[in-house]
Amino acid sequence: MAKRLTMLLLFLSSLTFFLSFNASLPISDPVESNYALTAKEMVLTGDWMSPQIYGHYWFDKPIMVYWLLAISFKIFGITDFAARFPAGLFSAASVTFTYWFGQKIFSNTKTALLSSLVLATSLEFWVLAKMVITDSILFFYTSITLAMLYLGLKNTGSKWYVSLAYMAAGLAVLTKGPVGLVLPGLIICSYIMISRQWQLFRKVFILPGIFAFLIIAAPWYVKMYQLHGTNFLDTFLGLHNYLRATVSEHPKDNVFYYYLVLFPISLLPWSGIFIKSMGVVRKELSSSQLIYLTNWSILTIIFYTMMATKYPTYVFPASFPAALLIGYTLGKMQSLKDRKVWWWLSIPAIALLLLISLSSRFIPTAASWTMLYIGAFVSIALILWKQLKGNVYHLPQIIAIVTVIMNLFLIHNGLIPLAETRSAKSISAELPAERARIASYGEYSTSAVFYSGYNIPRLIHEEEPQQLGTWAGKYTMPTQTIREFTSDTSMSYILVSNKDNRNFMNEPFSKQFSPVATRNAITLYQRVANHND
Template identity: 40%
Template sequence: MRHRTFLLCLAVLCFLFFLLGNAGLAITDPVESNYALTAKEMVASGDWLSPQIYGIYWYDKPIFIYWMLCLSYSAFGFTDFAARLPGAFFSAVSVLLAAWYMLRRTQRLLAAALLAAMTTTSLEVWAIGHSVITDQMLFFFTSATMFFTYIGLTEKKPAYIRGAYVMAALAVLTKGPVGIVLPGIFFLIFIAIRRNTTYAKRLFPLGGILLFFAICLPWYGMMYARHGMDFINGFLGFNNVVRATISEHPKMNVWYYYLLLVPVSLLPWTGPCLYALWKRRRFSDEYVYMTLWALGTIIFYSLMATKYPTYSYVANMPLLYLGALYLHALGQKTSRRLWFLVTGPALFFWLLLFSAGIGIKPADFTLHSLTELLIFIPIAAAILLLAQWKRAFPAIPVIITTGTALIYLILMYQVLIPFYAYRSATALLPAASSFHGQLYFFEEYHTSFVYYTGLPAIYTAPSNYDDNVRLNRDEIWSKKHLFPTEEADVLIDRLRRHEPVWLIVPDSKYKHFMQSEFHDLTRPVGAYGEYHVFTSL
């Protein structure tokens, strides 16, 4: 009963933590707005089977995130809170899953509390937990798949193996084949390393396999029945094979990308997580399994051509688990040197944020006052240093957790809310009612405007402008954009005929616009945030 009460309180506390401030975070471009608008169109059309955006079926991701958004919109309306609710929920249950697994393995509440605290306050978990993307859901389902499989294999618990197949099916409905392919590779390598034929026999129960297909096959089957090869080519061909073989962001396609990213994503717990990976090394089932999960994920995505910060996210769970085990064992030791592996990265993280608060003055948007942040961080750092110096080591994880959580809350209201507004087209909303005529975005489309206003808009650019050339990437990536487009000569003809036309020009494209063939055929209307609005003469 004590464990159940702990887990229940943990779930409520984490859910509230991830919900705080979400209602003030605008939907950002270019990623979040695609998910938000797709789900909005699905609710409006009543078609919850086929993702669609701008009235066009598209196959960027499977259905699960859209179902979650559709349910949230149906309950709470088309609000920023509703859009971010699924991310907050799956963040909370991911923390709950980690704590449950630690409790099951160790029967120690302190170890479970440490892992929960580390997971909740690690940088990437906190950031993605407030985002409208698929990765928090994949993080949960993949972690559940891995945890359940390990229990099933090592403890001869067939129900957990079946549960793992259910979680893998939901991962496939969230992100596609990687939901089963990546864990499957890890399982097979683990069994081969352990040379355990018993594990191999336990891995493929008929009941689990049938559950997997019963959960994920209906949606894929209905999509193929409705859309045929368009779905296969769009989803598997373009959004899986092309992403793996042709880089969307060539500048980021470097072998060390995730080796740099993962340590940053684990802050402020980077020290114990990475040190535990080295220090706790042994040829035991659990260590081999967790190491294979962590390093295998990093290697797998390092081999992919397209690199994204969130791709390696699922590697964080085993690293946090090992780090929590090490931190729990460290509680019995009084070595300042070993404890500095815990306090050092936290101090670095806090002081990095402090330096950014002093030195970074955004030119494109106005931050709220950073006074609270600049006062709180030195105080928190001083308390942490005092605990380190006085050897009050059991207090250190509490100080880091509390300090980081409070810093995040300050950042939410002082930094993230204005930053998200800047990354969104909400500044244009006061002017939306005055746009009577055809609306255009110049060189940079902002889907969030369409999401918030419901007004159709068209992308246009000068005839000599090529976004793929600008980004030095393959022209195949033009297929990614489904928003309406219009060639420059069509717009010029409209302008010469003095049709009611409105052009929205972001700050970053203003110089290009002034040099374009559109400029002499338009007049300025006004500036709204980082957008300039022009209309026909």
């Protein structure tokens, strides 16, 4: 009963944290708006099978994230809060599941609770918990897959655990594609080889599990092939999976140390303890739990390091085993009297507080940062006092609480204004409710389509080629030539980002338009009535 109550309180408190201020956090470009608009079109068209954007089929991601967003839109309406609800919900579920799994493998309530607190307050985790992307959902399903596989290898009733793992893998494949099965398969196989327990392969590859996976994952893919044929395979598997793995979308990021730098940053303020946990694992090589978790986190990083295209969120699933390793290490540290070892926690925590304070210099906002500076100063003083003179036993809990408070302040005063600078929500409110012609010049804002409901083409010159090259298939926004758009003399508007404003003003046709509003780095131009072309 106490365990269930703890899990309920963990879920509700983390859900409250992750959903805080979401109603005020606008959908941003260029990533979030693609997911939000696709789900919106799913609701409006009633087509819940084939993802589409701008009225055209779009095979960037599988269906799961769009289903979840569309369901949220149906429940809460097509709002910012609804768009961010699934990520917050699944993140809260991941924190709760961390506690449950920690109890299972460590049989220690304190370690399980510390692990869940670590996960909830890690830098990347709480940021992604508020974003309209697939990562928080994939994180949850991948964590269940690998956790259940481990329990299936080590416990009685193994077939049930392994079957649950296959079911979760099926849901992961519906969320992100083949990686939802491939990565867990590599991790579990590598663990079996490292531990040299070859007989465990019999427990992993079971027909009920494979059948459950196919029942969940296969129908949508089969239906998509029936509806769209090789176009679906070429775009989804070819462009968005195989090509990203073999051709770097951002060549400057394709360096071997990319995740070696980003992953410790993503774990702040707990990154020092993660490094410390590697020493703990070396001393306890007989612990199958620690070996499994270490293999899980390290192999995830290696796997994505080998991929040509690199994104900061790709190794996000490694945060789950990392949080458990950190929770275990913190529990061990609390049983020691060595105060010096706690610098592994205090220094990264202080660094994070300083980073949050310095971020105010780079975030455009009219809000006052005074309370944040005071909070950071008091928090750093408290951490240093605990480190040098006080009782360090409760230092992890204190840092978790401080992190939550500072993050809430940063979200309100920082992330919301920052998202507004990357969103067309405000400028869309200046558009007529209907019967206008809207176009976009230069940088394209999908959020303008999401908020306004207008079909907004990107203006191009007649001699300008359509998107060509390796990644041409990613760009699906509608286009229209400048001559075609300006030849229609009905009420017309053009959205221009500030960085494209000079180029726009140098266009001969810009004389036909006059600025009527500027909101968050986007200017709205209206066609001048009775202009003599």
